[in-house]
Amino acid sequence: MSVLLFTTLIFETSLFAGLLGALTGLGGGVVIVPALVLLFKVDLRYAIGASLVTVIATSSGAAAAYVKEGLSNIRIGMFLEVATTLGALLGAYLTAKISSHFIAILFGAVLLYSAYASFRGRTRDKLITKETPLATSLQLSGTYPTPDGPERYHAQHVPLGFGIMFGAGTLSGLLGIGSGAVKVLAMDQAMGLPFKVSTTTSNFMIGVTAAASAGIYLARGYIDAGIAMPVMLGVLMGSMIGSKLALQR
Amino acid sequence: MRTITDKEMELSIAGMLRFGVSLSAVLVFVGGVLYLRHPWLTAPTYGRFVAESEPLRGIAAVLRGALHLDAKSVIELGILLLIATPIVRVAFCIVGFARQKDRLYVLISTAVFAILIYSFIQGGR
Numbered sequence: 001m002s003v004l005l006f007t008t009l010i011f012e013t014s015l016f017a018g019l020l021g022a023l024t025g026l027g028g029g030v031v032i033v034p035a036l037v038l039l040f041k042v043d044l045r046y047a048i049g050a051s052l053v054t055v056i057a058t059s060s061g062a063a064a065a066y067v068k069e070g071l072s073n074i075r076i077g078m079f080l081e082v083a084t085t086l087g088a089l090l091g092a093y094l095t096a097k098i099s100s101h102f103i104a105i106l107f108g109a110v111l112l113y114s115a116y117a118s119f120r121g122r123t124r125d126k127l128i129t130k131e132t133p134l135a136t137s138l139q140l141s142g143t144y145p146t147p148d149g150p151e152r153y154h155a156q157h158v159p160l161g162f163g164i165m166f167g168a169g170t171l172s173g174l175l176g177i178g179s180g181a182v183k184v185l186a187m188d189q190a191m192g193l194p195f196k197v198s199t200t201t202s203n204f205m206i207g208v209t210a211a212a213s214a215g216i217y218l219a220r221g222y223i224d225a226g227i228a229m230p231v232m233l234g235v236l237m238g239s240m241i242g243s244k245l246a247l248q249r
Numbered sequence: 250m251r252t253i254t255d256k257e258m259e260l261s262i263a264g265m266l267r268f269g270v271s272l273s274a275v276l277v278f279v280g281g282v283l284y285l286r287h288p289w290l291t292a293p294t295y296g297r298f299v300a301e302s303e304p305l306r307g308i309a310a311v312l313r314g315a316l317h318l319d320a321k322s323v324i325e326l327g328i329l330l331l332i333a334t335p336i337v338r339v340a341f342c343i344v345g346f347a348r349q350k351d352r353l354y355v356l357i358s359t360a361v362f363a364i365l366i367y368s369f370i371q372g373g374r
Contacts (some may be wrong), residue, residue, distance in 0.1 A: 001291065001292045002288060002289050002290065002291065002292060003284070003285060003287070003288055003289075003290050003291070003292045004285055004288030004289065005292070006292035007281070007284075007285060007292070040295070041295075041296045042295040042296065043295055043296060043297060043298040044298075045298045046295045046298065053328055053331060053332075056331050056332060056334065056335060057270050057273070057274065057331055060266040060267075060269065060270045060331075060334055060335060060338075061266070061267065061270045063262075063263055063266050066263075067259045067260055067262070067263040068263075070256055070259075072259065074255050074258065074259055074342065075255075075354060078339075078342060078354060078357055078358055078361065079354075079357055081339075081361045082357060082360055082361055082364075085361055085364040085365060085368075086364060088368075089364065089367075089368060092368075138353070139351075139353075139354075207266070207334070207335040207338070208335040208336075208338065208339060208361065208365070210335070211332050211334075211335040211336055211365055211368070211369075212364055212365055212368050213368065214332045214368070214369075215332070215365075215367075215368030215369040215370070215371045216368055216371055218328075218329075218332075218371075219371045221299075223328060224295070225280065225284070225320075225321040225324035225325050225328070226284065226292075226293060226295075226321070227295055228277075228324070228328060229277050229280060229281045229284065229324045230281070232274070232277055232328075232331075233274065233277060233278060233281065236270075236274060
């Protein structure tokens with residue numbers, strides 16, 4: 001296959017993956033990795049390397065739109081990034097220790113969970129407003145607009161949320177994905193934050209988490225320019241079109 | 250220096266993120282055009298992982314290559330810039346929290362920044 005044909009096919013597939021990722025809320029990474037491995041017989045390590053680069057691009061690109069809504073919580077995000085970045089370092093380190101076979105199985109499980117979570121959607125309407133000493137000293141609270149005016153929320157179960165975030169970071173570093181679904185699980189389910197606050201804050205965190213494993217991926221040679229280039233440009237363009245379409249619905 | 254609100258901080262961060270991603274996408278695109286200068290060469294096979302023998306590795310080497318319009322180096326420069334974008338974002342937060350005199354969050358952001366720099370140095374060596 002010529003370089004031109006190969007690059008074009010990868011670009012088109014990535015465009016479609018980005019579109020699908022944005023429309024379903026799964027994210028581009030979780031779609032493009034299996035596509036590269038199964039359709040193009042790309043080694044899993046090159047696939048997760050290209051995907052990780054893409055994850056940084058799409059989440060940073062989308063952050064601008066989310067900030068306008070004013071729902072993401074910068075302190076909760078930063079505090080939990082301590083957990084996700086440490087987890088990401090561990091995950092990136094583990095990619096060299098664990099067999100590709102096991103990584104593929106884990107990938108399937110995360111993909112299924114993400115699909116389940118994205119179709120389940122929001123689960124709780126009632127805000128929990130109980131203050132906990134830990135959340136108060138860490139300023140893990142904020143206000144959220146409701147039909148009856150702005151209401152204050154406070155993070156619950158902070159250690160549990162922090163722990164799940166560490167796991168989300170590990171998965172991100174191990175699989176080269178944003179693992180947004182697991183981040184939302186930690187904030188929405190465990191910490192009882194409003195759903196919209198969870199999703200927008202999660203998006204804000206994804207880029208920083210991915211950057212933590214990217215350095216190690218670079219050192220190992222997982223990020224190959226020839227394959228990362230069409231994947232990044234394709235997914236970025238696809239998810240931009242996808243989020244425009246999603247807004248029009 | 251006057252203090253800034255969280256909202257203003259996030260807006261300046263969002264602008265920076267958009268700039269970083271756009272610039273990096275342009276670099277990767279230009280590198281891609283250069284990469285396809287010889288479109289009929291056989292594509293490399295990615296079916297088997299080979300740890301890069303000739304390393305990207307080293308920011309100086311990438312910069313040198315990019316100045317000579319070496320296609321892969323231009324793409325890699327774009328990728329390095331992309332990875333640097335969230336790191337700069339965290340640095341923005343350190344400054345923002347410092348202006349709000351929020352010492353706890355200056356400390357927390359600095360911890361995240363240190364983890365990111367550690368990883369980046371690993372890769373950029």
